[in-house]
Amino acid sequence: MINFKDEIADKIKKAISIEDDIKNLIENPPNKDMGDYAFPCFSLAKTLRKSPMIIANEIKDNIDLSGDLIEKVDVQGGYLNFFVNKKILINEVLKELDEKKENFGSSNIGNGKNIIVEYSSPNIAKPFHIGHLRTTVIGSALYNIYKFLGYNVTGINHLGDYGTQFGKMIEGYKRWGNEYDLNDNPIDKLMDIYVRINNLCKEDENVLEICRDNFKKLEEGDEYCTKIWNKFKDLSLKEFQRIYDLLGVKFDSFTGEAFYADKVDDVCKILEGKGIVQESEGAKIIDLEDKGLGVCMIRKANGSSIYATRDLATIRYRAKTYDFDKCLYVVAYEQNQYFKQIFEIAKYLDIPEKCVKGLKHISYGMTRLSTGKMSTREGTVVKVDELLNEAIDRVNKIIKEKNPDMENREEEAKKIGIGAVIFNNLCTTLVKDQIFDWDIMLNFNGETGPYIQYIYVRTKSVIEKAGRNVPEFSEIDINNLTDKASLNIIELLYNFSDVLVSVSEKNETCILTRYLLDLAKAYSNFYNENKIITDDEGITKARLYLSYVTGIVLKTGSKLLGIEMPDKM
């Protein structure tokens, strides 16, 4: 597609023969009547020692508008406002859509680049609650989007399958395991055991010592401990997979922390070789106080490894195995400082510089209850499968009411309910906390996933109602799409690939969710303004075609977020 910004920047440069970065100065006017692109001349005023108005007028007088890309240039205040040729714009967008269809918006900017996205990463033997939902859904969306942009992406579920907690679990299981039937609802039972042993540890320092020792045994490959640990892991993965299936989330690898346990010694040796490791109270630490990052422990006093060491081993392993250009950690902001620490230490791991630079913490806000923090012990956690099932139930009720004869009700209710939950988790700036509220999370009106689905279904049903096939691009007369409502849609469609690139640059999913809302609103406006099925064959074809392509982009964008489109609503 023609890049209008590039073209305009080029023309401006020629008109005043300057080499500044013009393109980045170009912006969009607050409203469309003023123009499609605006060039503010204020920043040039200083260097050129002329008033912005004069500069704007000079550019206007000298600019070469041959070729019919630009229809008109206006000076308003210190702004130079450009009106692009709408017919060329419409033709460009529709032609591109005709060629690429579902791949419209995709690109090859990521070709040859490797990206790792680490997301979800729940602790095994613990419930999968709404605290884990955001990382899962955000990571999955980023995974899809990077892939769509041509990157070679590896999605990793870095399971929390290691650490003292398992020493505790093993001890608890040893003591009370025979009281529980782990075939039914195993995670709740394991959680129960964990709470019991944890309480005991608090009362009795000796028990805690035994637990730490169990973990040490596990690290050393003790047969009994490994066997129980494997059992916990299998049971947990089975449960988690059910949720991943519901959410449509996939991973390329499940190598959790345990996988790196035998790789920590090398890391410690390298770091000690750099002379940055100190001994303190029997433990080994790296002092990052001068960087304002506190100290980072890399080995406990009893010789056990700790998460930081395993994460560093992970970085080294991934650098070697995947040669990554970027490695994204989708983890809540509680661990901001921790990631700063290990990214700082990663500089000493003898890995390529591009890998060190590519380490990135995608930090997101916490999901909290209006009553305060969630607590497993107090039973205030909301489990993800409960949430998803409740979402589906509520949608089912609504469908029964509004559309009782609907086919595949269960299937569609699933798409809608889960779509609402996913959308809700992606639609605000990631760092902000969320208050969990059933009615907000499962709201189906207004700016929600179901709204976008509803508008999508509408694009489909209009075509169905028209009782004909989607027209061919060659049949479309562009003159029938120059009204305001149609143009508004076309302009949004034109921006789609820029939006995706922007998501990948900022790792902010809300850029895409907001965009889809805008597109859906624009279609809704178009639908209300314009009769689509009319007596005029040319108009009908053009409008049906616009409905069709809008549907494509709504579907593609939603799919990237992990949201499926229903056929009916």
Add this chain to the structure above:
RNA sequence: GCAUCUAUAGCUCAGUUGGAUAGAGCGCUCCCCUCCUAAGGGAGAGGCCACAGGUUCGAUUCCUGUUAGGUGCACCA
């Protein structure tokens, strides 16, 4: 205590690396299904962009300070 993040309509949030009149949704008041799905659309009310300074032709946006809240600071992950 130190570090870090957040603060925009009654509520939940957008606001394009500083720009033209600060925008949505929910809720509230009206209006629109004999006509392509009302999970929709239209109109209206609602703002000292937390506060105070500074930088700038220009600040919701950048800097400093203040206030309020979140989070993190050694053998848990």
